Amino acid sequence: MDDECLELQRSEMEALAAVYTLDSSDVFTYSTNTSGIISGLIDVEVDANVCRQLIEASDTGDVNWQHVECLPPIRMKFTLPATYPISAPPQTLLSCSWLPGAALDIVQHGLLDIWAAGQGMCVLGNFIDYIQHDIRPSSEIQIRLGGDGLTAESHMTRILAYGSAKKQLYFESQTHTCPICMEEQSGRHCIQLSCTHVFCIECLRGYLDVLIREGNISRMICPHADCQAPDAATAISDSELAKLVSDEQMKRIRRLRNQRRAETDSANYAMCARTGCDLIVQNDAKIDRLCVCKCGFTFCRMCRCTWHGVNRCAIKDVRKLVEKYWQACMDEAEDGSSKERKYLEQRHGKAFMQEYKRFIEEALSLEYIEANTVQCPKCKHGINKVFGCNHMTCSRCNTHFCYLCGSLLDSSQPITHFSDPDSNCFKRLMENVEQVVEPENYDAVEADQAEANLLIRLALE
Numbered sequence: 001m002d003d004e005c006l007e008l009q010r011s012e013m014e015a016l017a018a019v020y021t022l023d024s025s026d027v028f029t030y031s032t033n034t035s036g037i038i039s040g041l042i043d044v045e046v047d048a049n050v051c052r053q054l055i056e057a058s059d060t061g062d063v064n065w066q067h068v069e070c071l072p073p074i075r076m077k078f079t080l081p082a083t084y085p086i087s088a089p090p091q092t093l094l095s096c097s098w099l100p101g102a103a104l105d106i107v108q109h110g111l112l113d114i115w116a117a118g119q120g121m122c123v124l125g126n127f128i129d130y131i132q133h134d135i136r137p138s139s140e141i142q143i144r145l146g147g148d149g150l151t152a153e154s155h156m157t158r159i160l161a162y163g164s165a166k167k168q169l170y171f172e173s174q175t176h177t178c179p180i181c182m183e184e185q186s187g188r189h190c191i192q193l194s195c196t197h198v199f200c201i202e203c204l205r206g207y208l209d210v211l212i213r214e215g216n217i218s219r220m221i222c223p224h225a226d227c228q229a230p231d232a233a234t235a236i237s238d239s240e241l242a243k244l245v246s247d248e249q250m251k252r253i254r255r256l257r258n259q260r261r262a263e264t265d266s267a268n269y270a271m272c273a274r275t276g277c278d279l280i281v282q283n284d285a286k287i288d289r290l291c292v293c294k295c296g297f298t299f300c301r302m303c304r305c306t307w308h309g310v311n312r313c314a315i316k317d318v319r320k321l322v323e324k325y326w327q328a329c330m331d332e333a334e335d336g337s338s339k340e341r342k343y344l345e346q347r348h349g350k351a352f353m354q355e356y357k358r359f360i361e362e363a364l365s366l367e368y369i370e371a372n373t374v375q376c377p378k379c380k381h382g383i384n385k386v387f388g389c390n391h392m393t394c395s396r397c398n399t400h401f402c403y404l405c406g407s408l409l410d411s412s413q414p415i416t417h418f419s420d421p422d423s424n425c426f427k428r429l430m431e432n433v434e435q436v437v438e439p440e441n442y443d444a445v446e447a448d449q450a451e452a453n454l455l456i457r458l459a460l461e
Contacts (some may be wrong), residue, residue, distance in 0.1 A: 002083060009038055009080050012122040016042070027073075038080045042124075043073035044131040057137035064156075071143075072097055072162045074107075074131050078124065085122050089115040092127065098159065103141040107131065178203055179224055191243060195234035197224040205244050208236075212249050217256045254278070266343070272297060273304040377401050377408055389429050391415070404428055 013030055020028035020042075030040025046054075051071045074096045081088040092111055094104045107130075114126050135141065145152040172187035180203035192198045207223050220241075221227055222234045241250060258280035262269045272279045274297040281301075284290040289301045299306055303313035321344075328340040345354075373382035376394040383392060383403075390403040391414050400409040402417055404425050409417050418429040 002086065005083055005086050006036065008085055008122055012085075012124055013038060013040075016124065027075075037082065039078065041075060041077045042128065043075050044128050045073050046071055046131065046135065047133050050133060050135055054135070054137050054141075054143055058143035067163075068156075068159060069163050070166055072159060074099070074104075076127065076131065086120055089119075090124060090127075097155070098143050098145065099141070100144045103144075106138075106140055107135060110134070176200075180204075180207070191240065193222050193234065193240060194237055195222050195224070195227055197222050197227065199223070201244065208241070208244055209249070212245065212252055215256055217253055217260070220253075251278070266301075270299075270301040270304070273299040374403055374406060377406050387433070389433060390418070390425070390431060391429065404431065 016028055016030075027041070027043035030038055032038050048070060051068075054071070055065050055068065074094055077093045077095075079091040081091065084090055089112060092108065094108055096104060099107075110130060111127050114130055115123050118126065145155040150158075171190075171192060174187045175184050176187060176190045176198045177184050178190065178200040179197070180199060183200070185200040189202070190198050190200050191204060204223070208220065211217065211220055220236050222236065227234045236244075241253065245253070255278040258278060259271060262271045262280055268283050270281055270283070270291050272281055272291075272293040272295060274293065274295055277293060277295045277297065279293055279295060281291040281293045283301055284292065290298070290307060291301050292298050300308060300313060305314065308314075325341065325344050328338075328344060332338045332341055369382050373384045374392070375382055376397065376399055378399040378401075379394060379397040381394060381396045383394060385392065385403050391409065392401055392403045393399070394401070400411045400414050401407060402409060402425055407417060407425075415429065417423055418425055418427065420426060
């Protein structure tokens with residue numbers, strides 16, 4: 001091997017190693033065999049503008065390229081002959097998952113043209129520049145998806161995964177200021193949410209830990225001030241949560257989400273009634289109230305008991321149920337909310353609940369009559385005194401009686417009952433009579449006269 005060629009080859013390898021070690025995401029390796037022949041490989045990233053031109057010019061069917069920011073690298077394997085670079089070109093072999101073989105052959109010819117134009121010089125760096133910046137789309141050079149046992153969709157998934165990994169490596173190589181602790185952190189200790197806001201992992205984990213313990217999953221949004229407004233709130237995705245919370249916390253989040261869905265859409269969903277099962281169950285489309293969980297438990301959505309067919313849900317406490325239905329009807333009358341009433345009617349039957357409502361209304365009416373009226377001692381008609389003295393006259397049978405004790409009174413001398421010292425109602429004729437507040441200039445003499453006239457009129461009745 002020519003010493004001059006060997007020295008040039010070694011210098012070129014050292015220069016490439018210095019460039020590629022600056023970015024750990026690039027791959028460059030080489031080795032020397034026992035004969036002194038150098039061989040290796042380089043993963044060459046295609047420039048973003050070239051990627052965009054190739055994507056726009058290629059016909060790949062219905063595949064969505066919207067989120068593709070970069071393409072996987074073109075791998076160049078090389079072997080340096082003993083007389084390279086003085087008289088022999090480097091031997092190269094290109095491989096790429098998204099360019100067909102015919103396109104790679106065209107790029108290969110372009111590399112040979114570069115060698116011919118610069119014979120006697122080290123050209124691997126020029127080869128890399130050509131692949132990065134000078135590949136142009138044509139009828140032969142177009143992106144190909146699929147092949148090697150992959151569908152176009154699965155191939156696209158790999159391309160997107162590569163782009164995400166490349167983006168993450170760049171993110172980790174930078175420093176970022178966390179808006180919570182206001183400290184600069186390495187990208188390896190930070191996370192960027194879908195809204196592009198960046199936080200250190202420790203602060204965001206603490207924020208989420210509080211929300212999970214409190215069960216406040218509706219507030220699991222980006223904590224940045226720009227995302228706190230209702231119209232700008234950005235929810236933290238499950239893929240982001242998986243990087244920040246434990247498996248147990250993730251299970252709690254899913255359970256709370258299921259509970260909220262079952263509460264807000266109780267007509268269609270219910271939490272499994274089996275102890276220890278946190279799955280949400282959708283109602284059977286054909287049989288009302290029937291829920292069949294994936295765990296195998298079959299239950300009624302209304303009473304959450306084992307499925308009982310068309311039979312009405314069992315009632316443990318009728319009085320409590322009726323009171324609950326009564327209160328639901330009262331709430332509906334006040335604020336127009338009929339959700340609870342409809343739920344009870346759906347669970348126990350509308351006719352059944354309304355019959356109980358009528359029963360309770362009658363019971364309340366009897367209770368009111370018993371508490372606020374006195375029965376006539378003769379005809380038992382209930383009488384409610386609104387105002388006046390305690391000498392009552394029944395409007396039905398014209399019987400005179402005492403409102404306080406219910407005793408019959410002598411129609412010719414009804415006042416004697418209240419003037420008899422041996423009576424329990426002695427001097428209680430005017431008891432519980434509301435006092436009328438008179439104006440300050442009311443004549444006291446007139447008041448006394450009015451009271452005397454009242455007593456005389458009562459005595460003559």
